[in-house]
Amino acid sequence: MDWSVITDNLPFLMKGLSLSFQLAALTTVLSLSLACFIAIGRISHRRWIRYPSAIFVNLLRSNPLILIVFWFFFLVPLLTGKHVGEFWSVLIAFVVFFSAYFAEIVRSGIQSVGSNQIKAALSTGLSYPQTMRLIVLPQAMRNVMPALVTECVIVFQGTTIAYVIGLREFLHSTILVTERTVRPVELYLFAALVYFVVCFAGSTLARRLEKKAIRV
Amino acid sequence: MNYDFDWSILWEEPHRSRIIEGLQTTLQLSLLAWVLALGLGILIGSIRMSNSRFLRIFGSAYVELFRNIPLLLQLFIWFFVFPLLLPRDWMLSWNRMDNVPFLTALIGLSLFTSARVAEQIRSGISSIPKGQLDAAYSTGLSNVQTYRYIVIPYAFRVMIPAISSEFLTIFKNSALTLTIGVAEITNTSRAIEAWSFRGIEAYSVASLTYMATTASVVIFMSWLEHALRIPGLIGKR
Numbered sequence: 001m002d003w004s005v006i007t008d009n010l011p012f013l014m015k016g017l018s019l020s021f022q023l024a025a026l027t028t029v030l031s032l033s034l035a036c037f038i039a040i041g042r043i044s045h046r047r048w049i050r051y052p053s054a055i056f057v058n059l060l061r062s063n064p065l066i067l068i069v070f071w072f073f074f075l076v077p078l079l080t081g082k083h084v085g086e087f088w089s090v091l092i093a094f095v096v097f098f099s100a101y102f103a104e105i106v107r108s109g110i111q112s113v114g115s116n117q118i119k120a121a122l123s124t125g126l127s128y129p130q131t132m133r134l135i136v137l138p139q140a141m142r143n144v145m146p147a148l149v150t151e152c153v154i155v156f157q158g159t160t161i162a163y164v165i166g167l168r169e170f171l172h173s174t175i176l177v178t179e180r181t182v183r184p185v186e187l188y189l190f191a192a193l194v195y196f197v198v199c200f201a202g203s204t205l206a207r208r209l210e211k212k213a214i215r216v
Numbered sequence: 217m218n219y220d221f222d223w224s225i226l227w228e229e230p231h232r233s234r235i236i237e238g239l240q241t242t243l244q245l246s247l248l249a250w251v252l253a254l255g256l257g258i259l260i261g262s263i264r265m266s267n268s269r270f271l272r273i274f275g276s277a278y279v280e281l282f283r284n285i286p287l288l289l290q291l292f293i294w295f296f297v298f299p300l301l302l303p304r305d306w307m308l309s310w311n312r313m314d315n316v317p318f319l320t321a322l323i324g325l326s327l328f329t330s331a332r333v334a335e336q337i338r339s340g341i342s343s344i345p346k347g348q349l350d351a352a353y354s355t356g357l358s359n360v361q362t363y364r365y366i367v368i369p370y371a372f373r374v375m376i377p378a379i380s381s382e383f384l385t386i387f388k389n390s391a392l393t394l395t396i397g398v399a400e401i402t403n404t405s406r407a408i409e410a411w412s413f414r415g416i417e418a419y420s421v422a423s424l425t426y427m428a429t430t431a432s433v434v435i436f437m438s439w440l441e442h443a444l445r446i447p448g449l450i451g452k453r
Binding site for chain 2: 046063066070078153163175178188189196199
């Protein structure tokens with residue numbers, strides 16, 4: 001064991017970790033916003049909105065993330081006609097993939113709000129979009145906060161998959177250093193520790209929120 | 217977008233036999249890992265419900281450890297780190313075995329999933345109303361009998377959706393094992409794409425596999441859930 005390999009390469013590894021955090025944060029924000037629209041589409045009364053939303057969600061939820069990443073890495077240059085780089089191609093794939101999961105969480109939140117709230121809001125003269133934005137979604141988000149936090153942890157764990165198309169996030173940086181220094185034991189265990197600390201903090205927060213929600 | 221479709225490429229050798237091999241590997245790996253994960257998960261789940269403080273802490277540590285490290289990294293640790301930590305003789309005989317990637321994938325997938333199953337088991341068992349247990353004991357059933365006749369039949373039914381969704385999770389997660397060289401179906405698709413540049417056709421094979429399997433498992437499990445329902449509990453359909 002020679003742990004100096006970690007201190008020597010710390011700046012390089014931290015650059016990877018910061019890219020992982022950026023990817024996870026951007027994915028969460030963008031896919032959660034997209035998910036609100038899909039979730040509202042899922043419960044729409046109009047079939048031509050409801051069916052495509054349901055197909056979108058089920059299509060993505062029945063495929064592995066790594067395959068979606070490959071699909072977009074191949075499809076994005078084909079559709080746009082130019083090379084957009086690993087980061088954008090991965091970001092698009094992640095946003096599309098995780099918006100399906102976030103949409104199901106938001107939908108269960110919306111359904112937990114109850115139709116009386118919607119009726120009351122509509123009867124005060126709010127329009128349907130206003131009702132959703134001002135009355136339903138804020139309550140829905142609060143109700144599903146623990147599940148949203150858990151999903152954020154899953155997004156962060158998912159960023160490791162960006163390694164397969166060569167994005168230099170934390171796992172890929174670790175692998176690159178390993179290939180150069182041939183110290184797999186120290187480096188992989190260090191990476192595991194870092195991921196564990198971040199994800200454990202996230203899942204502990206989710207558990208706290210859940211306990212608090214039950215008490216109220 | 218201009219793209220000439222050529223689906224016939226999928227029937228041509230060597231792609232056709234590769235696809236068949238990939239399908240077999242994906243199914244084998246995920247079924248085996250699922251069975252192992254269920255066994256281990258039930259064990260760890262029961263440990264977490266036990267009266268011994270030491271066992272409970274061990275159970276929680278196990279679950280947290282495997283849940284909070286990304287699966288991809290866990291696979292790399294089993295593949296690259298674990299053999300190095302073994303005694304020298306064991307390491308040599310491990311490396312001499314056939315199909316080390318498949319075995320590594322099996323270990324990695326089942327341990328990762330067993331932690332998730334353990335959580336499902338625990339929430340399934342704690343969903344049983346305490347009155348049921350009191351009633352069982354007061355009719356004179358022993359501890360073992362209570363578990364055999366009251367707890368397990370009840371908890372099992374409550375957990376059917378969770379157990380089937382764990383199968384689907386493990387089935388999709390098996391795609392990650394391509395990174396350590398398992399020739400499963402996503403790996404096959406990628407190889408065909410790299411060989412022929414026919415990405416849409418190649419990735420469709422893998423996507424259709426996952427979607428068809430998901431659909432059949434969902435349909436079968438909702439039938440099973442309906443057939444085994446406890447009257448008045450899940451019988452809303």
